Amino acid sequence: MSMFCYQCQETAKGTGCTIRGVCGKTDNVANLQDLLIYVLKGISIYSQDAKKLGIRNEAVDKFVMESLFATITNGNFDAKYFLDKIKEGLTLRDEMKQQFLQAGGELKADLHDAAIWKGEGQSEFAAKALEVGILSTENEDVRSLRELIIYGIKGMAAYAKHAYVLGYKVEDIFDFMQKALAATTDDNLSADDLVALTMETGKYGVDVMALLDKANTTTYGNPEITKVNIGVKNNPAILISGHDLKDMEELLKQTEGTGVDVYTHSEMLPANYYPAFKQYQHFVGNYGNAWWKQDKEFEFFNGPVLMTTNCLVPPKDSYKDRVYTANTVGFEGVKHIETKDGKKDFTAIIEHAKKCQPPVEIEKGEIIGGFAHNTVLSLADKVIEAVKSGAIKRFFVMAGCDGRMKSRDYYTEFAKDLPQDTVILTAGCAKYRYNKLDLGDIGGIPRVLDAGQCNDSYSLAVIALKLKEVFELEDINELPISYNIAWYEQKAALVLLALLYLGVKNIHLGPTLPAFLSPNVAKVLVENFGISGITEVDKDIEKFMGTASA
The missing domain is CATH 1.20.1270.20 (Substrate Binding Domain Of Dnak; Chain:A; Domain 2)
Structure with missing residues (x-):
């Protein structure tokens, strides 16, 4: 073998990439x-x-x-x-x-x-x-x-x-x-x-x-409940992807008054929820879906794309000249915007955008988000009453990552098939599997509560710990919360370890268990923490809801 890497969920044959990374x-x-x-x-x-x-x-x-x-x-x-x-x-x-x-x-x-x-x-x-x-x-x-x-x-x-x-x-x-x-x-x-x-x-x-x-x-202020436009306007535009909110701030400041609109992509979607960014009239919404669809969606966007962090898919020649990288992101032949004295000059990407056609519309409508811990805890009385009355039977934490594998359709079907008296708590790009479904609400509480980026999984832990305190429980696992988490890369691995440290047990992890877990290490996680993989949607829902037949 000329290399060996098994750090991501899509590693070759589920064991390790040995010739070239599946990531590219x-x-x-x-x-x-x-x-x-x-x-x-x-x-x-x-x-x-x-x-x-x-x-x-x-x-x-x-x-x-x-x-x-x-x-x-x-x-x-x-x-x-x-x-x-x-x-x-x-x-x-x-x-x-x-x-x-x-x-x-x-x-x-x-x-x-x-x-x-x-x-x-x-x-x-x-x-x-x-x-x-x-x-x-x-x-x-x-x-x-x-x-x-x-x-x-x-x-x-x-x-x-x-x-x-x-x-x-x-x-x-x-x-x-x-x-x-x-x-x-x-x-x-x-x-x-x-x-x-x-x-x-x-x-x-x-x-x-x-x-x-x-x-x-x-x-930037606490995220607010926000309806985000997923259609397009008629101005030339820049698409910003990744996770770096500092880059988001600087780009918005530098594009103000230029006639260039700014759209978020993938994990940058939650930038729409922050009060500090809402003052910019040319910040007009989100374009596209999770990271792995960028090789098709960047084609239609027409304007330049700024990658502030992972996840970058090796760009096609047809749009490679429109991709700019920053920070630790890099790809040979792609223009990189350096940081000087803690700041970036986005003049090149702005001038590039002015010469481009507006984005091609690939969808219409709105999606709702902004349910970080501050927002959810402000609704605590409403949420607690819904739990006590039985209107909400169970919460499902479906945070984590999205990816290319067909098996990830499981998460869309899982969200669709969950009982109507359940609520999904999400963060990370895994949400793109279900955040555009019409799943309704429970007494005004949306059935999908998006806390933000993958790092905002912390919000979900804060919410769980607060509910544990309110219900005066000894163990976080006594809460009506189940964990069905999708993973792809190393930030999700850290989120998993953080949840284990907090004492959360019986986490379902998919679509496959990490290749880097040896049988003995996997056994320790199963025996001590109840970690398990996913199976079939209906069987997993029955298990989570406690309705599975003996």
Whole structure:
């Protein structure tokens, strides 16, 4: 095999991509990503020891965070980006080492190779990458737990970066990411030690989502119940995708008065719910659906597209010249908008838009969202009364990711077939499987409550914990809430670990269980937390509703 990657749900044959990523990344990019993770482990070894001596290097914290984010699925496909990052990382590692020594630190006799390896040039990098990839950990269970931790901190890095650009950071979160990276080089840690570290990853997952929630709502206000237009207007326009609300803000400011409209796409849809963005008259709605349909929908949009984060599908030549990337997103031959002094200049994409035809209308109507924790808790009396009266029998958390697989039609059918006295709580792009269905409401409460982006799964946890308090329950699992979560990439892996840390049990995870879970690790999750896969819609609904025959 020329590569090995199994970090996403769509990995080849459900076991691992070995020639080219299903996501579109080449074997060269996949291997360079593995080597970058290896370099981060070396940096983290020194950083961990240096912090014990009171030494903190913010450049290291930022580099580790951004590099982890860059290796997330569908984020960056540009080999040159990773070559440059590896070189930068090796330099930073040596600087960290010198800081440690100058502070009186003493090097360990048995330093891990990640802390001492030196490589120069692409050929040496390519050779080393093949030695240090996922399969270099021979024990299947240890490998499984190490990768689960790394995928968790990749998701953590994504959320930490979104908070960071808004001026919010918690040093403990940076410290944990580096602690976790260094721990994956320690062969003395047992499987039990790694299970404990996995749960700790969930703890910091809750912390980082709370931090980002604070950053977003303090900066842009609490999301409001909003009807979002999904049709089009007659002006040239820019489509913005991804998750970065700071980019959303800057784009709206810079396009004001230019005659160019702005539409959100996929995970940027929840930007429509924030009060701060509603002041812009040229912010006119959402265009399209989940990330995986972009290769068709970008064709029809006509104008330029700004990818602020994952998920990018390798662009077709027919519209590649209209795609712009920012932050850690990259693709060879695609224009990248750099950040300078914390800001971006979107002049190029705005001028490009002015020369384009308006979007082709692909649908009409409105969708409703904005049901983050602040909104739902403001309706608490109404919700509680509906539960007490029996008008609402059960809530279903259907957060997570969407993807290409035909088997994901399950989630559309599941939403359609749920009893009329149930409500769906959602966040992430999984909602595109059912957020345009006419599922009605219960006493004015919509049957689909969209909290926002994947990171806004935190809102769903806050809602559950508040209901637990109101109903004076000892255990969160006593609530009439069931979890049927779809996953695709590493941010969803972190959300899962966060839910497990909060004590949530009996989560259904689909459309398939992660390939990176070894049979023994999967067994631990099943026995300790009741994790299970999906089966058939009617059988799963009967099980959730407690109506299945014995």
